[in-house]
Amino acid sequence: MNNSAISLYELNSLIKGVLSDSIPERLWIRAEMSDVRVNQNGHCYLEFIEKDQSGRTLVAKVRGMIWANTFYLLRSYFENATKQSFSSGLKVLVQVSVDFHELYGLSLTVYDIDPSYTLGDQALNRAAILKQLEEDGVLYLNKELELPLPTNRIAIISSPTAAGYEDFLDQLHKNAFGFVFYTKLFPAIMQGDRAEDSVISALERIYEYQDCFDVVVIIRGGGATSDLSCFDSYLLAASCAQFSLPIITGIGHERDETVLDIVAHTRAKTPTAVAEFLINNLAETALELAEISQDIVSSVVQRLQEENVKLNVFETKNSFVLKGWYREQQTILSSSKVVLIRGMQRIQRENMNKFDLLEEVLSKKSQQMLKMNEERFLQIEESLNRNTQRLLKDESNKLQILEKHIQLSSPENILKKGYTLTMKAGKVIKQSEVLKSGDEITTCFSDGQIDSIVK
Template sequence: MPEKAISVADLTLHIKAMVEELFPSMWVAGEISDLVRARSGHVYFTLKDESAQIRSVMWRSSAERLNFDLEDGQAVLCFGNLEVYAPRGTYQLVVRKAQPQGLGALQLAFQKLQAKLAAEGLFAAERKRPLPEFPRRLGIVTSPTGAAVRDFLQAAANRFRGVEIVVIPALVQGQGAAKSIVAGIRAAHQITPALDVVIVSRGGGSLEDLWCFNEEPVVRAIAESRLPTVSAVGHEIDVTLADLAADVRALTPTDAATHVLPDGERLLSAYQNLSQRLHRSMRSNLADRQFRIDALSNRPILARPHEFIQQRRRDLDELDARARRAAWSQFQQARSKLSSSAASLSALSPLNVLTRGYSVTLNQDGQAIHDANEVQVGDTIETKLHLGTVESTVVRRSTS
C-alpha cells in the first residue's frame, strides 16, 4: 500500500547495513584502471577483471603507507571492505592495503604488440613525415558526436580559418571500433580533392576505452597511410600504439589543431608587418624618384634647353676657331721648318756650286767622274755648267 512506502534514505540505509555486514574486510584481486591521485592525497581507481569492475578508493593515510606506486594496468591484491555511499546510491571498495601481482592482461597485450610492431620498424623515427606548413584540406576520423571533434573544430576555428575540415565518422570505443577506424582511414584516402593530413582522434578514457587504438589493424592502417597522420587520442598521460605509429602525436584533440594548422594571429601579424615594410619601401622609393626628377628638372638642359644648345654652339665655334688657329700655327711651323731644310739642302747641292763657275763632268752612264782613269780615250763625256751642258770626246788624259 502507498502509505507503507519507505524513503530512499531509509532504503539506502538498509542496503548499506546489509552489504557492509554481509561483506566484511576481504582481499580482492583485479587490475587497476582510471587511476586518479587527488590533491588531497586520496587515490581513486577502478578495480576490474575480464567481466566486472568496482570503484575503489584508498584514503591518504593508507596510500602513504604503500611501498610501491599504483599504476594503470597493474594487477594488484587489495584488502579492504565494501562501503555504500548513500548520497549517490553507489558502493565502492575502501582499500586499506594493497600489494602488486604484476601487469594486467591488457597491459601485457599492449607491451607484447608494441614489441612486435617496433621490431618491424613501424615506430621508427625515420618513417615520420613532416606535416604540410599550410594545409588546405584536413580529414579527422572520430565520432561525429563526441567531445573530441567539438574540441578540435573549436581550436581550429580559433587558430586558422582558411582550411576545409572533413569529419569522417567512426566508432572510437567498444566492439567494432577498430574496424570502423580502419575504414575511416581508408575512406580519407578516397576523398577528392585529396586531403593534406588525416587526424585520428577521440577524448580521454580508461585503458579499455582507448583499447581500439592499440589494436593491430588500426596501428598498421596509420603506419601505412599515404597521407601524413596525426594521432590525438585521450589526454596527455594516455599513450597508445596509434600515437607511436602516427607521424605526429598530439596530446589532445585541441593540441592536434595546434600541430596541424598555422598560427593565424602570427601569420596576420607577419602579413601586417610585411605590408607596412612594403608601404614604407614604396613611399621611400617614390620620394627618391621624385627627388631625382626634381633634380633633373632643375638642370639647364631641361629647364632651358634652347640656351643649352646655344651654349654648345658657342663652344663649338670656339673649338673650331682654336682648331683653325692650331692648324695654321702647325702649318706655319712646318713651312718654316721646310724652308730651313731646303736652304740647308741648297747649300749642300753641287748644282749650287756651278753658279760660281764650277762644272761637273759625267761619264756615259751619267756618273760623276772623279779620276781620269775612269775614262778612256775616245769616250764621250758630258760637262754640266751653271747654264747648259757641253758634250766632249776624250782625245787625251793625264793622271798627273
C-alpha cells in the same frame, strides 16, 4: 497503499547492514585498475574492472579510492618493487574494505597492495602489440614522415556528434591569425568493440583521396581509460603506422596514452590541443616565409647597389664610347629600381601587418593565461576556506564529545547513580586492607557525607 513498503534510504541502509555483517572488514581482491587519477589533495580515485576471457568486454566495475597518506606509501612501494608507474591498465592484488553509502553507493577503500601481482591483461596486451610492431619494423614509420608545408588540408576521423569534434572545428576555424583550413570529416565509431573496424574503414576511404589532404587527424573526447582500450589494437596501430599521410591523435586526456598515440606522427592530449598544434605549425610556416621574403628583398637591394657601383666604374672608363648606351641602361635600371623599391615597400607593409597581428595574439594569450591563473588562485582559496571550515567543525564536534564524556565520568555524576566515595584523611580509599580498627573515615553521598569509625 502498501504499508509494508520501505523508502529507498531504508533499503540502502539494509544493504549496508547486510554487507557489514556478511563481508570481512578487510579482504584481498584481484582486479584491473582503470581511470587512475590523483586530485590536488593527494587522494587517488580510480575504477576497478574485470573483463571476460576475450579481454574486450567488461563484466564488473566498481569505484575505488586510496586516501592520500596511504597512496603516498603504496605508490612508492609498488613502483620501487615493479619498476613501473602506478597507472591504468595494471592488474593488481589489493587489500580493501567494502563500503556502501546510502547516497553514493558501493565503493572500495584500498589499504595495501601486493607488488608481485604485476601487469594486467590490458598492459600486457599493449606491451605485446608494441613489441610486435617493432619486430615488424613499422613502429616509427609514421613519425618519419614530414609534415607538408603549409599544413591546412585536414582529414578528420571522429564521431560527428562528439563534443571534442565540435571543439576542434571551433578552435581551428576561429584562430586569431585568420588562417584558412580545409577540413573533411570521415565519420567513425570511437568507442566499443566496433571502433577498430570503423576507424580502419575511415582510413581506407581517406587513402582513396590522399592527394587532397596534408594530414589525418583522429580525435575523441576524454573518458574513462577503459573506454579507450579499442585504440590498443594491433591492426589499427599497424594501419596508422604504415599510412601514407602523417597522423595526429587527440583521443584522450593528458594522463592517457594508447598504442595508437605511440605510433602516430604527433600526439596531442585533447582535440583542441590538436587544433592548437596545427595553428601554431601554420604560424611558424608563415613567419618563415616572411623571413625568406625579407631576405630576398635585402639580397636584391644589395645586388642592385653592387651592380650600380660596377656601372659607375664602367661608365668612367668608357664614357666616350658607351655614353649613349649607358644612358639607356641607366633609364632601364632606374625603372627597375622603382619597381623593386615599390615591391619591397609593399612586402615590408605586409610583414609589419603580420607582426602587429602576432603581437596582438601574444597579448591576448598573456591575458588569457593571467585570467586562468587568477581563476585558479580563487579556486585554491575557496578550497582552503572550505577545508578550514570543515576541520574547525570536526574539531568542535570532537571537543563537544570529550566534554560530554568528561561530564559523564565526573565524581558528582557517579555519586548521583547511587555509588559512594570513602575517604581517609582526604584521600580516597580503594582497598579495604588499608584500613584498621579505630580509623576515622568519611563516606560521601550525592547529597552529603557521614563520618564513621572502623571497628
